Amino acid sequence: MTPFETFAGLWNYWAVIVLMMIGLYIMISRGNLVKKIMGMNIFQVSVIMLYVSMGKVRGGTAPILIEGAQDVAYSNPLPHVLMLTAIVVGVATTAVGLALAVRIKEAYGTVEEDEIVNLDREGS
Amino acid sequence: MSEHLPALQVVIPLLAAPICLLLRHQATVRALAIGVTFVGFAISLLLIAQVQESGQVIYEFGGWPRPLGIEYAVDLTNAFVLVIVSMIAAVILPIGPGHSQVPEGREYLFYAAFLLCLSGLLGVAITGDVFNIFVFLEITSLATYILIALGRDRRALMAAYTYLIVGTIGATFLLIGIGLLYQMTGTLNIADLALRLEDVKETRTVIVAFGFVMVGISIKLAVLPLHQWLPNAYSFAPPVVSAFLAATATKVAYYLMLRFSFTIFGAAFVFSTLRLNLILTPLSLAAMFIGSIAAIYQTDFKRLLAYSSIAQIGYMTLGLSLNSELGVTAGIVHLFNHALMKGGLFLVAGCIVARLGSSAIEDMRGLGKRMPLTAAALVVAGLGMIGVPGTVGFVSKWVLVSAAIEREYFDVTILILLSSLLALVYVWRLIEVMYMSEAPANAITGEAPAKFLIPAWILVSASVYFGFSTDQTLGIASAAARQLLGGGG
Numbered sequence: 001m002t003p004f005e006t007f008a009g010l011w012n013y014w015a016v017i018v019l020m021m022i023g024l025y026i027m028i029s030r031g032n033l034v035k036k037i038m039g040m041n042i043f044q045v046s047v048i049m050l051y052v053s054m055g056k057v058r059g060g061t062a063p064i065l066i067e068g069a070q071d072v073a074y075s076n077p078l079p080h081v082l083m084l085t086a087i088v089v090g091v092a093t094t095a096v097g098l099a100l101a102v103r104i105k106e107a108y109g110t111v112e113e114d115e116i117v118n119l120d121r122e123g124s
Numbered sequence: 125m126s127e128h129l130p131a132l133q134v135v136i137p138l139l140a141a142p143i144c145l146l147l148r149h150q151a152t153v154r155a156l157a158i159g160v161t162f163v164g165f166a167i168s169l170l171l172i173a174q175v176q177e178s179g180q181v182i183y184e185f186g187g188w189p190r191p192l193g194i195e196y197a198v199d200l201t202n203a204f205v206l207v208i209v210s211m212i213a214a215v216i217l218p219i220g221p222g223h224s225q226v227p228e229g230r231e232y233l234f235y236a237a238f239l240l241c242l243s244g245l246l247g248v249a250i251t252g253d254v255f256n257i258f259v260f261l262e263i264t265s266l267a268t269y270i271l272i273a274l275g276r277d278r279r280a281l282m283a284a285y286t287y288l289i290v291g292t293i294g295a296t297f298l299l300i301g302i303g304l305l306y307q308m309t310g311t312l313n314i315a316d317l318a319l320r321l322e323d324v325k326e327t328r329t330v331i332v333a334f335g336f337v338m339v340g341i342s343i344k345l346a347v348l349p350l351h352q353w354l355p356n357a358y359s360f361a362p363p364v365v366s367a368f369l370a371a372t373a374t375k376v377a378y379y380l381m382l383r384f385s386f387t388i389f390g391a392a393f394v395f396s397t398l399r400l401n402l403i404l405t406p407l408s409l410a411a412m413f414i415g416s417i418a419a420i421y422q423t424d425f426k427r428l429l430a431y432s433s434i435a436q437i438g439y440m441t442l443g444l445s446l447n448s449e450l451g452v453t454a455g456i457v458h459l460f461n462h463a464l465m466k467g468g469l470f471l472v473a474g475c476i477v478a479r480l481g482s483s484a485i486e487d488m489r490g491l492g493k494r495m496p497l498t499a500a501a502l503v504v505a506g507l508g509m510i511g512v513p514g515t516v517g518f519v520s521k522w523v524l525v526s527a528a529i530e531r532e533y534f535d536v537t538i539l540i541l542l543s544s545l546l547a548l549v550y551v552w553r554l555i556e557v558m559y560m561s562e563a564p565a566n567a568i569t570g571e572a573p574a575k576f577l578i579p580a581w582i583l584v585s586a587s588v589y590f591g592f593s594t595d596q597t598l599g600i601a602s603a604a605a606r607q608l609l610g611g612g613g
Contacts, residue, residue, distance in 0.1 A: 024293075027289060027293070033285060036289055037289075040289060040292055040293075043292075043293070043296060044292075044296055047296055047299050047300055047303065050300065050303055051303050054303065054306070054307050078306075079303075079306070082255055085255075085259055086258075086299060089258075089259065089262045092262075092266055093262070093265075093266065093288065093292050096266055096269050096270065096288060097285065097288050097289075100269070100273060100281055100284055100285045100288065101285070103273065103281050104278075104281045104282060104285060107278035107281055108278065116282060120279055120282070
């Protein structure tokens with residue numbers, strides 16, 4: 001395999017890495033609390049892609065027993081199942097995060113991190 | 125019934141939380157929650173007795189054997205962690221939401237969140253399945269964010285939000301690591317993973333997985349450079365919550381670190397191939413000093429305690445990084461001892477906040493006369509933090525120092541002793557403020573409410589009791605260390 005084929009053959013992992021970095025970068029660089037949560041979601045999606053792509057078998061079918069058929073390749077269902085749980089966890093985290101952002105907006109009147117830091121500094 | 129104990133340990137608080145939401149009646153919910161924590165404590169004691177008899181208790185869910193089914197595997201290490209967590213919960217929960225932002229009539233929400241947090245912590249400690257660890261960790265974290273946000277100050281909201289972002293990064297890193305491990309071995313069961321990793325240990329995937337797992341856990345544990353979330357979270361959370369979290373959450377994260385380094389990856393791989401100790405030892409030493417020095421300069425009692433927690437976590441990770449039976453013993457025994465001392469100290473902070481309405485050190489002038497019992501509890505627990513003989517702090521420092529000497533790391537030994545002097549400085553500052561300065565005019569006098577004072581004194585007296593009677597804690601800790609280092613599940 002040429003280096004390019006190796007590179008292209010692992011495209012799903014490149015996608016995972018790119019998404020992961022985008023997510024982390026948004027979480028670090030954005031001061032808006034809601035945007036930070038969006039970054040967190042992108043970050044979590046990258047992990048979901050990592051798991052799902054690792055369970056995929058090329059040419060594999062859904063893991064349901066086919067009567068009489070032989071030599072059928074099945075995709076591994078376990079990573080998908082795990083990711084169902086992780087999606088639920090992600091949704092719950094997002095919900096709590098957004099709820100906190102709403103409360104912060106109520107308490108400070110803004111969701112911009114630097115303004116909040118300033119308000120805290122003046123307050124104390 | 126006794127064979128179902130491992131499942132009941134987690135299931136009872138997990139089911140009690142939604143029941144609290146449905147019942148809503150304050151007195152009933154309170155009684156239920158307190159009952160559940162006491163039952164949990166009893167179960168953990170029965171479990172540790174079972175484990176001491178048989179070495180390990182395996183509980184297979186639905187009767188599916190590993191690696192097909194999910195199992196709960198209890199050995200001495202996690203049985204001990206279960207006891208710590210459920211004991212602290214049973215002591216602290218009766219206080220109720222305490223000095224928090226919970227509106228009248230909404231206390232049931234606090235109890236539900238607390239029970240969820242408890243069941244998550246117990247679940248992380250008890251489960252024998254790595255993906256389960258992630259799920260329980262997230263249950264704990266979600267409940268923790270809510271509990272922290274209950275703090276009086278609006279800065280508590282921001283602290284909870286920061287912890288949410290950082291904590292999610294940590295948990296997701298752990299998830300990535302677990303995914304990579306699954307990719308190499310095709311199993312999620314801890315005992316099975318340990319076996320199957322043997323053949324693939326040198327691959328890059330496993331090394332990367334190790335990195336992700338360790339960084340993820342370190343964020344949750346607040347190992348030095350990853351500790352930024354901790355001081356705000358602990359100082360703005362309601363005192364009850366900070367006492368509970370300081371005494372349990374980091375302990376469970378430390379347990380995970382032990383489990384991953386010794387059971388799953390194996391000490392040989394972690395310390396000989398990857399040389400984790402080259403990173404972890406300096407970081408632990410740095411945490412001991414930076415944490416203590418930062419504590420000295422704080423003007424707020426709760427914030428001082430939070431920074432001192434970072435230093436104490438340094439002692440635990442130092443024990444781990446020594447990679448010897450004695451070192452791990454020191455780490456495990458310090459889990460218990462630190463839970464008693466720091467839990468007690470945060471409850472003392474609760475006493476002070478309940479009476480004075482603030483935890484600024486400035487406001488604590490003359491506290492020795494104004495609130496003698498509270499001040500005395502602070503002094504006793506503070507002596508423990510320094511490591512004065514006759515307190516639990518001495519026991520853990522003694523074991524840690526002997527472990528360092530046994531390894532012939534004399535420089536490390538000296539640094540441990542020096543950092544104790546720093547603890548002396550910040551505890552002395554408190555003593556000076558409380559006993560040697562005049563109370564401000566029109567100061568509030570009078571003892572803290574009994575609901576805070578009694579649990580604080582329970583933990584403080586336990587920290588003295590276990591400072592003298594060390595057989596049980598040290599015995600269990602060293603047996604657990606032997607079991608961990610003995611290899612395999």
